Amino acid sequence: MKKTIPIGELRIGHFVHLPGSWLDHPFLCSKFKLTTSEQIAQIRVHGIRQVVVDIDKSDLSPAPQSMAELAYVSHNDTPVDPKDEAPPPVWNPEELVPPELKEAIHDQRMSAENKSRAVYRHSVQMMQRLLEAPTAENLRTAKSAIHSVTDLILNDDQTAHNLLRITLHDFYTYTHSVNVGVTSLMLAKALFRNSDAHDLHELGAGFFLHDLGKVKVDPAIINKPGRLTEDEMRRMRIHPYQGHKLLRDADALSEECRIVVMEHHELMDGNGYPKRINGDQIHLYGRICCIADVFDALTAERSYKKAMTPFDALTLMRDKMPNHFDRQLFSTFVMLYK
Amino acid sequence: MANYLCDVCGYVFNEDAGDNEGNILPGTRWEDIPDDWVCPECGATKDAFLRLD
Numbered sequence: 001m002k003k004t005i006p007i008g009e010l011r012i013g014h015f016v017h018l019p020g021s022w023l024d025h026p027f028l029c030s031k032f033k034l035t036t037s038e039q040i041a042q043i044r045v046h047g048i049r050q051v052v053v054d055i056d057k058s059d060l061s062p063a064p065q066s067m068a069e070l071a072y073v074s075h076n077d078t079p080v081d082p083k084d085e086a087p088p089p090v091w092n093p094e095e096l097v098p099p100e101l102k103e104a105i106h107d108q109r110m111s112a113e114n115k116s117r118a119v120y121r122h123s124v125q126m127m128q129r130l131l132e133a134p135t136a137e138n139l140r141t142a143k144s145a146i147h148s149v150t151d152l153i154l155n156d157d158q159t160a161h162n163l164l165r166i167t168l169h170d171f172y173t174y175t176h177s178v179n180v181g182v183t184s185l186m187l188a189k190a191l192f193r194n195s196d197a198h199d200l201h202e203l204g205a206g207f208f209l210h211d212l213g214k215v216k217v218d219p220a221i222i223n224k225p226g227r228l229t230e231d232e233m234r235r236m237r238i239h240p241y242q243g244h245k246l247l248r249d250a251d252a253l254s255e256e257c258r259i260v261v262m263e264h265h266e267l268m269d270g271n272g273y274p275k276r277i278n279g280d281q282i283h284l285y286g287r288i289c290c291i292a293d294v295f296d297a298l299t300a301e302r303s304y305k306k307a308m309t310p311f312d313a314l315t316l317m318r319d320k321m322p323n324h325f326d327r328q329l330f331s332t333f334v335m336l337y338k
Numbered sequence: 339m340a341n342y343l344c345d346v347c348g349y350v351f352n353e354d355a356g357d358n359e360g361n362i363l364p365g366t367r368w369e370d371i372p373d374d375w376v377c378p379e380c381g382a383t384k385d386a387f388l389r390l391d
Contacts, residue, residue, distance in 0.1 A: 234348040241381030262381065274346045274382040 001055045007048065009225065010040050015057035019048060033057070060306050067267070067321055070297055091133040093141040098122040105148050115152075116162030120178065123149060127177045127208065134215050136250035143205045143252055146181070150204030153185050160186065164336065167296070176296055181208035183292035184260075187333050191288070203285060205253055206260035210289050213243025213261065237273050240265055256285065264289040269323035287326040291333050294321070310337045342368060342387040347380035351387065 002017070010016070011034070018030045025046050027039075031054075034040060043051065064070040104110065104118035123145075130142045153160045164186055167179040184207035185200070192198045214222055217239055221232045228236065244262040247253050263277075263286025270278035272290075282290075294317060301307030308316065314334055317325065339353040351357065356364040359378045362371055368389075376383055 231348065234346070237347045238380040241376075241379070244381070274377070274380040274386070276346075276382075276386065 002052050003055055004050050004052050006050055007040075007044055010034065010043070010051065010053075011060075012037065012040075013059035015054040016043075017052040017054065018043065019051070033059070055301075055306075064298070064305070065316065065320060067271075067294070067324060070294065091129045091138060093137045096126060096129050096133075096138050096141050097145040098125050101126060101145060102148065105152050112156070112158035112162050115156075116159045116165075119149060119152065119159070120163060120167075120182075123178045123181075123208075124175050131177075131212070131215055134212060134246060136252070139209075139247065139250045139252045142209075146205045146208045147201045149181075149208075150185060150201045153182065153204070154189060154200060160189075176300070177208055177211055179296045179300075180210055180289065180292045183296060183336075184210075184289045186336055187288050187292060187329065188285075190332050190336065191329070199254070199257075202254050202257045203260070206257035206285065207289055207292070209243065209247065209253070210261050210264050210293065211239060211243065212246055213239035213241065215246075216242035237265075241274055256283065259283045260285045260289045262286070264293055266290065267324040268326055271324075284326075284329075287329055291317075291325050291329060294324070295333070339365075340368065341390040343390050344377045344380060344382055345386045345388055346382040347377060349377050349379040350390070351377075 013034065015033045016031070018025050018027065021030065025048070026042055100118060101122035104115055104122065107115065110118070126142060126145060130138055153163065160182075163182045167175075167182050181204065185204050188198070188200060188203055188207075192200065214236075217236055221228065221235055224232065240262050244258050247258045247261060260283075263275075263282050266272035266275065266277050266282045266286055267290070268279055268282070268287070270276050272282075295310075295313055298308045298313035298316065299310055314337065317330070318334075341353070342351040343349075344351070351368075353367060354364060356362040356366055357375075357378050360375050362375065371384065373384055377386065
């Protein structure tokens with residue numbers, strides 16, 4: 001697979017295809033594997049801003065093989081120099097939800113494929129805006145839009161399955177929230193199909209907002225491409241509780257759905273965080289979100305680590321993380337990808 | 339007065355400072371903090387804290 005990436009993301013081990021002929025740059029050949037940091041500097045000096053990288057021919061770090069390794073993988077890919085970052089726009093509730101999102105949801109004539117693509121793209125856009133301006137009013141507005149997306153996932157099986165497929169192909173910032181939202185909701189749908197004891201709309205909002213608390217973590221850590229240090233990892237661990245507090249203060253979502261946000265990093269064997277509770281002490285909704293969260297982290301691709309196929313990710317979760325997940329929920333989850 | 343480190347997120351509780359958000363008055367000793375108090379940063383329970391010497 002070939003991917004165009006900005007020069008700032010180049011790493012030793014990337015197999016690059018430089019633009020133009022060999023006359024345009026100082027290298028003997030336009031296609032080669034980077035072995036030194038001087039080569040990256042030379043590419044930069046020649047004013048090349050983007051290069052094509054052949055991921056299959058590159059030496060990238062292998063995909064993480066355990067929860068401990070996975071913990072250090074950030075959700076971000078593109079390094080951003082804080083100086084280059086525009087001040088975040090101030091979103092108010094009227095502009096938060098792209099009008100195209102509602103149009104796509106309610107368009108009766110759109111094919112399932114186009115509909116899922118539009119819903120996905122505009123959901124990601126909304127989550128991006130929300131994380132830039134997580135005010136109480138915006139949280140409530142986003143919640144009502146997620147309500148409509150949840151309706152779609154529950155009632156339109158074809159669009160829902162297309163959405164699930166898209167989550168496997170989109171790996172960038174803000175998409176993780178939507179990916180885990182869609183994936184958890186599909187698992188909840190499979191589990192609670194014949195039950196009216198669960199409010200799937202509230203629950204859907206909880207899933208989409210599971211990482212909300214990351215807005216309280218230092219952006220330098222959130223935006224760091226690559227592995228986090230032990231100290232940075234500790235700071236990341238405040239996000240479940242901080243997200244729970246934001247939702248509590250905004251009085252958004254019922255307490256049992258806020259628990260999704262609070263407990264999505266707890267593990268069945270008690271080795272999760274922050275409360276280190278285990279088994280049935282973890283709310284069922286938290287156990288659902290945990291499976292979707294780990295699965296998305298494993299199947300996501302970053303410029304510095306390989307992505308796993310869904311099959312490999314599920315096999316790894318079964319064999320290498322046997323005590324982390326609720327077994328019964330995990331069996332149902334596997335069936336989603338059959 | 340002692341300091342206690344949250345083993346989950348790295349927050350340090352200082353007995354002199356207390357924890358305003360959690361209604362722990364400055365000067366409260368660690369033993370006197372109720373068991374349902376949680377780390378103001380990450381929500382970890384009291385048993386996740388280590389005494390710093």
